[in-house]
Amino acid sequence: MRIFLAGATGVIGVRLVPLLIEAGHEVAGMTRSARKADEISAAGATPVVCDVYDPAALSTAVVGFRPDLVMHQLTDLPDDLARLPESGAANSRIRTEGTRNLLDAAAAAGAKRFLAQSIAWEPPAGRGAEIATHESAVLEAGGVVLKYGQFYGPGTYYESTPPSPPRVRIDHAATATVALLEAPSGVVVVVDEPR
Template sequence: MSENIFVAGAAGAIGSALVPLLIEAGYTVHGTTRRPERARALEARGVVPVVVDVFDAEALQAAMVGIKPAIVIHQLTDLPPDLDPRKMADAAYRNARVRTEGTRNLVAAAQAAGSRLLVAQSIAWVYAPGPLPHVEEHPLDLQAEGSRRVSVEGVAALERSVLGAKGITGTVLRYGQFYGPGTSNAEPKGACPVHVEAAARATVLALRNARSGIFNIAEDNPEVSSEKAKRALGWHPSMRLRERQGVAS
């Protein structure tokens, strides 16, 4: 019998890249969506759909207790299509709510369900100004202002919830800026980019290694170091799945 895994945000950019890898690895994947119309699309990809809102703590806990997942993966965000600059200021507050209240609800539901591992999406471009490249021990930019401060505080809350979850191994992956299929960017963009397929592979490696802590997941660049993930998880930014070619690179 395969192990149950619960993916919050299975229909998103990284969720879409991650799900095939999890199914290939033998997991029974239960994936969430807030929208009932997306359930059929998830089912067609081999996912057991779970229509639930992360802000409905009672419904989320009931769903997770019924599934009893050994592993929970948190890939939830609330961002506008193509990261529309006109909508990003408002999105910062919605996304921060996902990271604070949503993560709190996920942690509580995972504890109630007896899960042993929780892997959560964070971001790698919220470090405070300081020596480069940034490593995981460097402080976050909690003195920032405006929408950046809202985002950084949301990230900090998410990471505290995940790493402080009693009875669960908590792993935080600080991804760089996504590019590739299903994302807003076809090519690398930003100070610390990462291909969405490489980020998905890092998530699978985090499941296999089940280590508590924070790991930067980004391509080699002057801003952020991912050496810890390379050493501890065996990850490399060149890891992608090229289905059209039938080879992994």
């Protein structure tokens, strides 16, 4: 399968690229940072440097790759957990405008499948409408919404101490995502199994 992965250098994207390549898929990994293109190449994917907020360039990139599936793993979150509250508006923009642009590009490319990241916990006050808009747009397009628990493990905000549920170990989230590439349209919750 040809997969266009938006967010290929994010916390889950860096795990997805090698898993998808190992499973035999051809992957284009999108990043907005030119300095991260080499990481994508080294992992075996085709790097695409593009900004999700540039609809014309995004459409050209997606159409040019001719994907069977477009995967939305984009977020706009700070590296420092303490700065998370101030990033709400930027992340909401990814969920609304970014999602709309990716869906439009996927449709222009004739992609048959669309998977998008969302959250399995109650959003912070004032952010619920953006999450609902994001999820509704994906479902209306016949896509799959992956509602992840809070990520924990190496490279996440919770490297050594897991957060409260719902949560999911980052490596498990990536493996589960690869297993869901052909899931039917709908909402899938990806969290740790209760112990």
